[in-house]
Amino acid sequence: MNTPLVTRGDWLVLGASLLLLAWLYATLWSSGGETGGQLHILVDGRELPPISLQQERTLAIDGSIGTSTLRIENGRVRFLSSPCPGQQCVHTGWLSHGGEFAACLPNRIALQIGGDEGRFDTINF
């Protein structure tokens, strides 16, 4: 008896495999954590409630020597101004990926973007 080389069942298998592949790609690769979602702020060793990076806003945070201003827009955050002499925190610029952090040591304020799968585990400078 002659059976076709590729049966209906085989097409079904192929179709299911392709669907599965698409699902695997969507769940395992496309959400690779390229941008972080939550901002963690540490003030003098205490952590404030996490803040979403999706909502555009400017925050004023009181630290040890004065007020630091943070700007959140387009899923990223930066120190806009700080009362410290060195201004290293301001020069750090935008943080946008999970795991990135910046700090104003004199004012004892540290920022970190949450997310385990950021591009970098830590930053050297």
Next chain:
Amino acid sequence: MKMLRRSLLLLLLLPGLISCGGSQPSLHRAQLLSLGTLVDVSLWGASPRQITEAERIIQEELDRIHTTLHAWQPGPLMEVNRRLAEGSWFHCPPEILPLIEQGKRLYRSSGGLFNPAMGRLVGLWGFHSDDLPGGPPPSADEIDRFLANLPGMEAIEIKGEQIRGTNPALQLDFGAFAKGYAVDRIIERLRSIGIRNAIVNAGGDLRAIGRHGERAWRIGIRQPRGEGVLASLELGEDESVFTSGDYERFYIYQGKRYHHILDPRTGAPARGASSVTVVHREAAEADAAATALFVAGPQGWQDVARRMGIEQVMLVDDKGNVWMTPAMAARIRFETAQKPRVTISEQP
């Protein structure tokens, strides 16, 4: 076509296997604001008890180093400096002696470019202060007087636990490798409580052991000028990454930048480099080498790296050009939209 059917079965099983496997990543990350330094610590696969203990160890070591080695506040190092200036033999506190011994070795291997004996010069430039100075810089006369009798680490003699100074201008300042020394001690103590996978990043300089689960730890190196990350690399099982940069402590006086990395040959801030990154196993050596290579600058860094046995170096000069050893070039990945001009040295 049986093959195709079997593969369907495998594919259907796959998501189940994946979700059983890595659904509970056990990364613990914390920032500790210790005296003068922000410490970013990452631990992979540590138990809650180990995490608590690790944070205690880190806090303790940094506080200890800060109080023992503070260069301009009353404490053990200031007392040692006072007695070294007197010139007679005295008993060196056991927490400072190993630093002097290691400092002497690194001073010799760097040809004197790493010189923790010239604390007086650091003070002269105004960097012995919690606040940054605003200038003016010291006069040429003041610098010349200091250089005429430049103290080096050979001006400390050691006999057992006794030491003495032979140059009254000598004043120890371990700013260029205290952080590395502390990071080495922290990693040693973390290992002793069974932690196998960790990064301890003290104010931008770090040592990493083990891995982040199934993959290596990934490090970004910040741009010395401008914003964001210049380059990245994946670390081996036990490596330190230290960067010395002219952006860390500096002041601008009459439009000119004066930073804290001083050249013992000129008595002034070293010119030519913006940053030097060193990858090496021990953090203390990486720390001292980054300083010495920064001082050596784009012309002299290769000789100093060879003398110090440092194989992985990346120097960014004051024009933004990158200089690297072959070993560093083989693993570094640039993260900038436009790749900088890179020169790779011929010899490691």
